[in-house]
Amino acid sequence: MIPLLLAAPLLLYMLVFYALPVLAMLLKGFGEQHWTLAHYASLADDPVFLKTFWNTLSTAALVTLGTLLLGYPVALALVRTRGVTAAIILVVILLPFWTSVLVRSYAWMVLMGRHGLINEALLAAGLIERPLRILNTSLATVIAMIHILLPYMILPIANALRQIDPSLARAASGLGASPFQAFRQVVLPLSVPGVAAGVLLVFVLSLGFYITPAMVGGPRDITLSMLIAQQVDQLNWAYAACLSTVLLATSLALIAAFQRLPGIGNAFRMNTR
Amino acid sequence: MRTPRSLSRLGRRTTLGLLGASAGAGLTAPFIRPSFAEPAWPEQTTIPDILKGSGEVRIATFGGTMQETQQKAYFEPFEKISGIKVRAFPGSDPTKIKAMVETGNVEWDLAQLSRGSIMNLQKRGDYFEKIDYDLVDAGVDKAYRFEYGLEMLVWAQVLGYRTDAFKGAKPSGWADFWDTKKFPGDRAMYGTGSGGWPELEFALLAAGVPADKLYPLDLEKGFASYDKIKKDIVKWWDTGAVPVQMLTDREVTMTTVWNGRMAALQAAGVPAAISWSQGLLKRDAWGIPKGAKNKLNAQKFVAYSTMAIPQARVSLGIPYGSVNDASNEYIPPERLEILPSAPKIKAQLVTYNYDWWIDNRDTVVNRFNKWLLG
Numbered sequence: 028m029i030p031l032l033l034a035a036p037l038l039l040y041m042l043v044f045y046a047l048p049v050l051a052m053l054l055k056g057f058g059e060q061h062w063t064l065a066h067y068a069s070l071a072d073d074p075v076f077l078k079t080f081w082n083t084l085s086t087a088a089l090v091t092l093g094t095l096l097l098g099y100p101v102a103l104a105l106v107r108t109r110g111v112t113a114a115i116i117l118v119v120i121l122l123p124f125w126t127s128v129l130v131r132s133y134a135w136m137v138l139m140g141r142h143g144l145i146n147e148a149l150l151a152a153g154l155i156e157r158p159l160r161i162l163n164t165s166l167a168t169v170i171a172m173i174h175i176l177l178p179y180m181i182l183p184i185a186n187a188l189r190q191i192d193p194s195l196a197r198a199a200s201g202l203g204a205s206p207f208q209a210f211r212q213v214v215l216p217l218s219v220p221g222v223a224a225g226v227l228l229v230f231v232l233s234l235g236f237y238i239t240p241a242m243v244g245g246p247r248d249i250t251l252s253m254l255i256a257q258q259v260d261q262l263n264w265a266y267a268a269c270l271s272t273v274l275l276a277t278s279l280a281l282i283a284a285f286q287r288l289p290g291i292g293n294a295f296r297m298n299t300r
Numbered sequence: 301m302r303t304p305r306s307l308s309r310l311g312r313r314t315t316l317g318l319l320g321a322s323a324g325a326g327l328t329a330p331f332i333r334p335s336f337a338e339p340a341w342p343e344q345t346t347i348p349d350i351l352k353g354s355g356e357v358r359i360a361t362f363g364g365t366m367q368e369t370q371q372k373a374y375f376e377p378f379e380k381i382s383g384i385k386v387r388a389f390p391g392s393d394p395t396k397i398k399a400m401v402e403t404g405n406v407e408w409d410l411a412q413l414s415r416g417s418i419m420n421l422q423k424r425g426d427y428f429e430k431i432d433y434d435l436v437d438a439g440v441d442k443a444y445r446f447e448y449g450l451e452m453l454v455w456a457q458v459l460g461y462r463t464d465a466f467k468g469a470k471p472s473g474w475a476d477f478w479d480t481k482k483f484p485g486d487r488a489m490y491g492t493g494s495g496g497w498p499e500l501e502f503a504l505l506a507a508g509v510p511a512d513k514l515y516p517l518d519l520e521k522g523f524a525s526y527d528k529i530k531k532d533i534v535k536w537w538d539t540g541a542v543p544v545q546m547l548t549d550r551e552v553t554m555t556t557v558w559n560g561r562m563a564a565l566q567a568a569g570v571p572a573a574i575s576w577s578q579g580l581l582k583r584d585a586w587g588i589p590k591g592a593k594n595k596l597n598a599q600k601f602v603a604y605s606t607m608a609i610p611q612a613r614v615s616l617g618i619p620y621g622s623v624n625d626a627s628n629e630y631i632p633p634e635r636l637e638i639l640p641s642a643p644k645i646k647a648q649l650v651t652y653n654y655d656w657w658i659d660n661r662d663t664v665v666n667r668f669n670k671w672l673l674g
Binding site: 160254256 | 424486491495533534536538549662
């Protein structure tokens with residue numbers, strides 16, 4: 028009873044400021060004046076929705092893969108170093124984390140622009156003859172999003188790595204494993220829950236990205252959140268609500284699926300004993 | 301067309317909205333400061349007693365430089381002469397009015413919008429009060445009046461280009477915009493991102509449709525023309541700051557843009573110019589949200605702000621035109637020359653047909669989305 032009371036303020040807060048608005052929004056998807064399933068039914072053969080949904084999922088997948096490949100080694104470095112070096116790595120990871128997404132997106136515009144730093148450097152080095160189009164492409168969106176989301180990948184993995192008993196790796200090498208074998212057969216499998224947490228976090232956050240693709244993305248890179256925003260502005264609130272529901276359902280489904288993965292679900296399950 | 305001068309469009313739907321507004325403003329503010337070095341502005345020294353009152357009027361604007369100009373042009377003078385206090389808020393937006401009226405929590409007494417967005421909302425329910433035309437100055441042309449709003453600012457959506465991009469050649473009209481051989485470089489055009497209405501008119505003019513035969517817009521022909529420029533459009537912009545930034549950063553050599561933004565860009569020393577030829581003449585309008593607490597004061601302010609002198613004061617602060625015929629007397633000729641309402645410029649522009657768009661916007665936007673992603 029007492030634990031419930033302790034949680035009551037937050038539960039009430041969530042109910043009033045989160046659950047009720049979300050519910051109101053979900054209901055709007057069934058029509059603003061009278062009940063209808065038309066908006067949901069039409070999604071299945073709505074090319075704009077399908078294309079946008081695919082864009083959103085594929086961008087999220089690429090970004091997740093990118094953050095994983097770049098983030099894992101950094102997490103490893105973070106855990107394996109001590110003192111000042113570790114502190115510096117942590118600051119480097121967290122500094123962009125504390126900077127607004129908008130400021131960082133502007134920074135990418137300065138870097139990747141037609142006459143931005145990257146192009147000017149390549150031109151000066153004689154590697155290209157005319158500026159490349161990097162800004163305003165899908166590539167720019169993926170690069171910028173990877174940068175923004177890297178901490179969400181690195182920190183859970185580092186956390187998992189830190190919890191691995193160092194004597195396990197030592198035992199592996201004592202039994203004749205090379206450093207790589209020790210990593211592959213001992214450390215990597217034990218870090219999987221952290222990887223899963225990072226992947227889930229980055230993927231779900233990617234699904235909702237709006238500002239970055241709108242600012243640095245290509246002319247056809249419309250994400251689901253951009254479409255929702257557009258439809259709100261076009262006063263098609265029922266359709267927008269319907270799209271928001273799809274986005275929410277996708278995230279929830281992913282979280283549910285991850286919880287059911289054997290050996291990984293534990294990472295998300297709380298110890299209630 | 302909405303929010304021509306709004307800087308706050310970018311992220312207002314997200315928690316990052318505020319950051320968006322401030323960073324956007326920070327980026328463009330140096331370019332769009334109006335020059336207040338003009339000689340003394342004319343003063344409205346008397347008003348009919350019927351426009352006087354008490355209490356306050358809460359006005360939603362598009363913020364930025366426009367609101368600064370409005371403050372000086374007619375908010376402050378109105379307070380002094382009418383006894384009604386003006387409270388101005390940036391971020392006017394028809395979606396907010398829809399929500400306010402539907403929840404019975406109307407926080408604005410008056411909002412700067414466009415005839416298109418007012419009527420588009422009014423089509424879906426009763427969201428606006430009728431304008432009391434008994435109060436409105438006779439100098440306001442009939443063309444600017446409609447039942448649920450009064451137009452109060454004349455501006456133009458035009459072709460803007462880098463003057464250093466084409467070895468001195470000057471593009472003129474949309475056929476040149478479409479001609480990437482003669483005028484090489486990337487382009488940007490207005491998209492449907494934040495409630496925008498695509499620039500089908502420009503696509504049709506580029507395809508050779510005469511300006512006087514433009515409406516009703518021929519969708520087939522328009523999208524066929526769009527096909528030809530699609531690969532050269534690097535950005536379908538949705539906020540007024542974007543085309544200006546893209547010209548400044550040389551991301552594009554030519555873009556569609558709101559004329560007031562270009563004046564600011566030129567003032568900042570960027571080698572860029574406007575081609576007025578075949579631009580679209582558009583207007584902003586006042587609308588009074590249904591059930592506004594101070595709607596009588598709002599009616600009074602609508603009438604006051606469209607009088608000749610308050611209108612002239614706006615044109616002196618920012619290069620947008622007046623809806624009151626008598627304003628021209630108060631504007632020096634050299635200033636008059638750069639306004640979209642100047643006879644020489646207006647003759648080159650095509651008047652935007654809000655009525656056609658009110659009837660067809662949903663169809664066009666859906667088709668545009670499909671076309672863009674297809």
